[in-house]
Amino acid sequence: xxxxxxxxxxxxxxxxxxxxxxxxxxxARLRRNRLAKLCLAVVALYVVLALxxxxxxxxxxxxxxxxxSYELPSWRAVGLWLGADHLGRSVLWRLLYGTRIALTVAVSxxxxxxxxxxxxGLIAGYFGRWIDSLVIWLFSTVNSVPAILLMIAxxxxxxxxxxxxxxxxxxxxxxxxxxxxxxxxxxxxxxxxVMRHRERDYVVAARAAGAGHLRIMFRHILPNVFxxxxxxxSLGMVGCVQAEVALAFxxxxxxxxxxxxxxIDDAKLELLRGVWWQVAAATAAIxxxxxALNILGDALRDALxxxxxxxx
Amino acid sequence: MRKPLLELRDLSVGFETEGGLIVxxxxxxxxxxxxxxxALVGESGCGKSVTALSILRLIxxxxxxxxxxxxxxxxxxxxxxxxxEMRKVRGGEIAMIFQEPMTSLNPVFTIGEQIVEAITLxxxxxxxxxxxxxxxxxxxxxxxxxxxxLREYPHQMSGGMRQRAMIAMALSCRPRLLxxxxxxxxxxxxxxxxxxxxxxxxxxETGMAILxxxxxxxxxxxxxxxxxxxxxxxxxxxxxxxxxxxxPRHPYTEALFRSxxxxxxxxxxxxxxxxxxxxxxxxxxxxxFHPRCHRCRERAAAPGAGGLPEPTVNIEANGTPCAVAAxxxxxxxxxxxxxxxxxAACHFVPAVADDDAALPALDHKRMVTAxxxxx
Numbered sequence: 001x002x003x004x005x006x007x008x009x010x011x012x013x014x015x016x017x018x019x020x021x022x023x024x025x026x027x028a029r030l031r032r033n034r035l036a037k038l039c040l041a042v043v044a045l046y047v048v049l050a051l052x053x054x055x056x057x058x059x060x061x062x063x064x065x066x067x068x069s070y071e072l073p074s075w076r077a078v079g080l081w082l083g084a085d086h087l088g089r090s091v092l093w094r095l096l097y098g099t100r101i102a103l104t105v106a107v108s109x110x111x112x113x114x115x116x117x118x119x120x121g122l123i124a125g126y127f128g129r130w131i132d133s134l135v136i137w138l139f140s141t142v143n144s145v146p147a148i149l150l151m152i153a154x155x156x157x158x159x160x161x162x163x164x165x166x167x168x169x170x171x172x173x174x175x176x177x178x179x180x181x182x183x184x185x186x187x188x189x190x191x192x193x194v195m196r197h198r199e200r201d202y203v204v205a206a207r208a209a210g211a212g213h214l215r216i217m218f219r220h221i222l223p224n225v226f227x228x229x230x231x232x233x234s235l236g237m238v239g240c241v242q243a244e245v246a247l248a249f250x251x252x253x254x255x256x257x258x259x260x261x262x263x264i265d266d267a268k269l270e271l272l273r274g275v276w277w278q279v280a281a282a283t284a285a286i287x288x289x290x291x292a293l294n295i296l297g298d299a300l301r302d303a304l305x306x307x308x309x310x311x312x
Numbered sequence: 313m314r315k316p317l318l319e320l321r322d323l324s325v326g327f328e329t330e331g332g333l334i335v336x337x338x339x340x341x342x343x344x345x346x347x348x349x350x351a352l353v354g355e356s357g358c359g360k361s362v363t364a365l366s367i368l369r370l371i372x373x374x375x376x377x378x379x380x381x382x383x384x385x386x387x388x389x390x391x392x393x394x395x396x397e398m399r400k401v402r403g404g405e406i407a408m409i410f411q412e413p414m415t416s417l418n419p420v421f422t423i424g425e426q427i428v429e430a431i432t433l434x435x436x437x438x439x440x441x442x443x444x445x446x447x448x449x450x451x452x453x454x455x456x457x458x459x460x461x462l463r464e465y466p467h468q469m470s471g472g473m474r475q476r477a478m479i480a481m482a483l484s485c486r487p488r489l490l491x492x493x494x495x496x497x498x499x500x501x502x503x504x505x506x507x508x509x510x511x512x513x514x515x516x517e518t519g520m521a522i523l524x525x526x527x528x529x530x531x532x533x534x535x536x537x538x539x540x541x542x543x544x545x546x547x548x549x550x551x552x553x554x555x556x557x558x559x560p561r562h563p564y565t566e567a568l569f570r571s572x573x574x575x576x577x578x579x580x581x582x583x584x585x586x587x588x589x590x591x592x593x594x595x596x597x598x599x600x601f602h603p604r605c606h607r608c609r610e611r612a613a614a615p616g617a618g619g620l621p622e623p624t625v626n627i628e629a630n631g632t633p634c635a636v637a638a639x640x641x642x643x644x645x646x647x648x649x650x651x652x653x654x655x656a657a658c659h660f661v662p663a664v665a666d667d668d669a670a671l672p673a674l675d676h677k678r679m680v681t682a683x684x685x686x687x
Contacts, residue, residue: 207370210400211403
C-alpha cells in the first residue's frame with residue numbers, strides 16, 4: 001500500500017515539473033550563485049559601456065583636449081573625475097572608449113579562436129587517425145612557442161604585408177594575432193571530449209538512424225560539448241584583454257585609438273612624476289573586468305559541467 | 313516459396329588488435345523472412361551484437377572490417393553500397409534499437425526533436441507534419457500524453473518509457489526490419505514483458521521482421537519464430553523455436569537448457585557448463601566447444617554408434633585431463649542440415665542430406681504466440 005502511495009506521489013511530482021533543458025538547468029544553478037550574478041552584472045555593465053563607446057559623442061569626447069595637461073582628478077566636471085592626461089584629454093572618457101576597444105578585440109579574437117579550436121577539435125576527435133595526428137601536430141607546434149612571442153611575431157608579420165597595412169589598422173592585426181594563437185586549449189579540450197562522446201551509444205544510434213558524419217559531429221556531439229565553449233569564452237576573454245594590453249604596452253597593439261594598453265604605456269613614464277591617475281584607472285578597469293570574468297568562468301564551469309549535474 | 317527479406321551469407325567480421333586479427337563473427341549465414349522474428353542467442357562475446365552491427369555496417373571501421381561474405385537485403389548486397397546509399401538503408405529500411413535506452417538518446421535534445429530528426433532524415437515532410445508523425449508514433453508505442461512527452465528530455469523519462477521512445481523513433485519511418493540488440497536487458501522484468509509485448513503488437517500491425525539479439529532463452533521462447541544459437545563467433549544451431557526447444561541437437565544448446573532453473577523439477581544443484589567462453593584471440597582447435605563439451609567425452613568413453621570404436625585423444629580442459637573424440641579436436645564441424653527445420657554444427661548429429669549448400673533459412677511463423685495466449 002505504502003509503495004503505491006509513494007509511486008503515486010512521485011508521479012504527481014513528475015507531472016508538475018516542467019520540462020527542463022540542460023541550459024535552463026544550468027541557468028537556474030547559476031542564478032543561485034550570488035557572486036556569479038554580481039560578476040555577470042559587472043560584465044554586462046562593461047558591455048553596455050563598450051556599446052556606448054560606439055556613439056560619436058564619446059568618440060569626440062575621448063580625443064578632445066579640453067583640460068590642462070595632467071589636471072588632477074576633481075569633481076569640477078564629469079570628464080575630470082579621473083583627471084586628464086598629458087595632452088589634457090579626459091582620462092574617464094578615454095577609459096570608456098578603451099572599454100570598447102578591449103571588448104571588441106577580446107570578443108572577436110575569442111570568436112576566431114573558438115571557431116578554429118572547435119572545428120579542429122571536433123574533426124580530430126571524431127575522425128581520429130591521421131587527421132587527429134595532424135591536428136595534434138598543429139596545436140603542439142603552436143603551443144611550443146610562448147604565446148606572447150607568437151603574438152608579437154604574428155603582429156609583425158601581418159604588419160609586414162604592405163598591401164594589407166593600409167587596410168588593416170592596428171585592431172584587425174591584434175585580433176588575428178590573438179585569435180590564431182588562443183585556440184589550442186579549447187581544441188585540446190574539445191578533442192578529448194569528442195573522443196569520449198564518439199563512443200557513446202547515442203552516436204551509434206544516430207548512425208543507425210541514417211545520420212551522416214557532419215550531422216553527427218555538429219548536430220549531435222557539438223551540443224554535448226558546448227559548455228566547454230561557453231566556459232572557454234568567458235576565460236579566454238580574460239586572456240585576450242590581458243594580451244591586448246601587453247601588445248599595446250610593447251607598441252604592437254592599437255596605436256591610433258585610446259586603448260587600455262596605450263594608456264598604461266603612456267603612463268609608465270608619468271608615474272615617476274607622480275601622475276598616477278591614468279595608470280590607476282586603466283589597471284583598475286582591467287582588474288575588475290578580469291576578476292569578474294574569472295569568477296564567472298568558474299561559476300559557469302560549476303553550472304555546466306555534466307559531471308556535477310544532479311549533485312545539488 | 314517466399315524470398316527472404318535479409319540474407320547473411322558466410323559473413324565474417326574481423327578486428328585488428330595489437331595481438332593480431334580476432335574474428336568475432338565467422339561464416340555466419342541465415343535468412344530472415346518478412347514478418348518473422350529471428351532470435352540470435354548466445355553468451356556475451358559470442359559475436360551476436362557484432363553480427364547485428366555489421367548488417368548496418370556500423371562496425372567502427374578501423375579496427376573492424378568485414379573479411380568476407382554478403383549481407384543481402386532483397387538480394388541487394390549492403391556491403392557493396394556507397395555510404396550515401398547506406399544512410400538511406402539505416403533507419404529507413406532497417407532500424408535498430410539498443411540495449412541501453414539510457415544512453416542511446418542524446419541527452420541535450422528533447423524526445424520530440426530526436427524523433428523528428430529521424431523522420432526528416434528519410435522522409436520529405438514539412439516540420440509540422442514530422443511533429444504530427446512523431447506524436448502518432450509515440451502514441452503507437454503506448455506513451456500517454458505524447459504531446460507533453462515530445463517536449464521532454466530523456467532524463468525526465470523512466471527506462472521503459474525511453475525504450476518506448478527509442479522504438480517509436482525506430483519505427484517512425486516504417487522500416488521492414490527492426491534489429492533489436494538486447495532491447496530489454498537493461499529494464500526490469502515487468503517492463504521487459506511490456507516492451508516485448510509492444511514489439512509483437514507492432515510486428516502484427518506493420519508486418520516488419522525483427523532480428524532479436526538476446527541472451528535470455530525465456531525471451532526467445534516467447535518471441536522468436538526461428539532461433540540461431542551462437543557460440544564462439546559461429547552459429548552452432550539454427551532451428552524453428554519449437555524444434556529447438558523440443559529437441560536441441562547441439563551439445564551447447566543442450567547444456568544451455570540444462571542450466572535454466574525449473575520450477576517443477578527439484579534438483580540439488582543447477583547444472584552449469586564447465587569452463588568459460590573462449591577468448592576470440594585464443595580459440596581452441598577443431599570444434600570450439602570441445603573443451604567444455606559433455607558429448608565428445610561421452611562418445612570417447614562409449615563406442616561409436618555404428619559399433620566402431622571412436623578414436624580418442626587426451627586433452628587437458630579446465631585444468632583436468634580427459635579423453636575426447638579425436639575428430640572434435642581435429643576438425644571443426646560445419647553447420648549442416650540435420651532435419652527439415654533444423655541445422656546443427658556437431659560431428660555427432662547426422663546430416664539428413666549431403667547437400668550442405670542450403671543456407672540456414674526457415675520461412676516459419678510460430679503457431680501460438682505468447683501474446684495470443686495472453687489476449
